[in-house]
């Protein structure tokens with residue numbers, strides 16, 4: 326077993342595996358080893374995702390990252406005939422008048438228009454006709470609605486070029502394509518404990534590297550010995566800090582727990598009717614829908630005849646330094662006490678129906694909700710997708726590959742170009758993202 330490669334990619338989540346694929350495709354002569362601490366690719370946060378994809382962002386950079394990635398996913402499914410169970414059911418943001426008129430929402434719409442991102446505004450009357458059983462207005466005497474600060478639904482922004490897919494299948498696609506090109510077998514169940522930092526060049530003296538020497542990460546330490554490489558790609562999601570901090574490189578990310586609860590629609594005629602809401606897209610089922618209050622959202626899963634219910638809670642949920650094992654347990658009380666009361670108020674069809682399953686993972690936030698792709702001391706860091714890493718994975722991977730090749734610009738799927746320093750720390754050129762869930 327050789328322990329020297331041109332590139333070692335640490336992390337086989339959707340971002341690591343997409344990066345490994347693009348690197349191998351564009352650098353066929355290079356040996357690339359993919360390493361993950363779990364037994365298979367895509368088993369950490371990628372597997373816990375709601376896997377919705379949208380190009381409806383407020384930052385032009387996020388629009389481009391997602392728009393081009395979504396186009397690539399459609400290409401995989403439609404042209405390469407690799408089924409991702411991708412459905413373009415759309416995204417539906419339900420809004421009160423106050424929210425709709427907020428300057429940040431106006432700016433969001435203007436930026437989408439400028440970038441040619443399609444969207445449509447719906448008004449209350451039309452929404453009521455299309456969506457069965459949705460409460461748009463609460464009566465004046467509704468104390469529960471008042472207590473929970475529930476906003477009325479007066480408008481909606483609908484994005485037709487958005488949808489949902491199966492993240493496991495997306496990971497399978499990238500893995501299959503990577504394995505076709507690579508001569509190196511990935512190593513799973515192999516945690517990386519440290520990055521190896523060495524003097525460049527080494528004088529062979531004890532105690533190196535000294536402060537006056539140039540330093541470079543030259544490999545990784547694992548429970549099975551050291552592995553050396555010219556370049557390390559770090560795609561470790563919310564564990565990035567634990568590997569970068571000991572060598573003094575900051576990754577600027579924080580983790581936050583997110584959970585999903587699965588509610589069956591079958592056997593509940595009103596929920597089935599809601600799931601198969603017609604009128605928004607050709608798919609004939611409800612778009613990925615975000616309620617105007619408390620960050621509660623729902624994804625219809627027609628194959629399972631169920632809904633996945635999530636919540637983008639903000640203040641109150643702790644930021645974590647790195648993901649811990651208990652973060653993977655969903656909290657039933659969180660659904661019961663926080664999400665259910667809101668959900669069942671807007672959609673009474675959910676009343677008295679309870680989750681049959683649940684799962685949890687973590688978002689890996691950057692400070693401006695845009696990803697990081699940068700190179701420092703021999704490490705290419707690809708992280709900080711801020712809760713939308715499935716939908717940005719392909720573009721992030723192409724940027725990481727262009728950075729590796731020393732290109733000034735990366736070509737994204739569809740031909741649009743992005744400077745490779747756009748998502749760096751030192752020369753970051755992005756608008757802060759306002760539309761996060």
Ligand SMILES: Cc1cc2nc3c(=O)[nH]c(=O)nc-3n(C[C@H](O)[C@H](O)[C@H](O)COP(=O)(O)OP(=O)(O)OC[C@H]3O[C@@H](n4cnc5c(N)ncnc54)[C@H](O)[C@@H]3O)c2cc1C
Nearest residue numbers: 336338340362371375376377517562686687713714715716
């Ligand atoms: C509830 C929930 C809902 C979400 N919904 C959406 C959504 O609708 N759309 C969307 O686009 N995104 C969504 N996301 C976010 C999305 O899942 C992530 O952005 C994406 O999976 C990030 O991919 P990744 O490869 O960076 O991370 P991960 O999938 O976490 O992969 C990181 C990998 O690194 C490995 N690793 C870490 N440390 C080490 C080490 N020391 N040694 C070896 N291996 C290591 C891990 O085992 C893991 O496999 C959601 C996330 C959650 C939790």
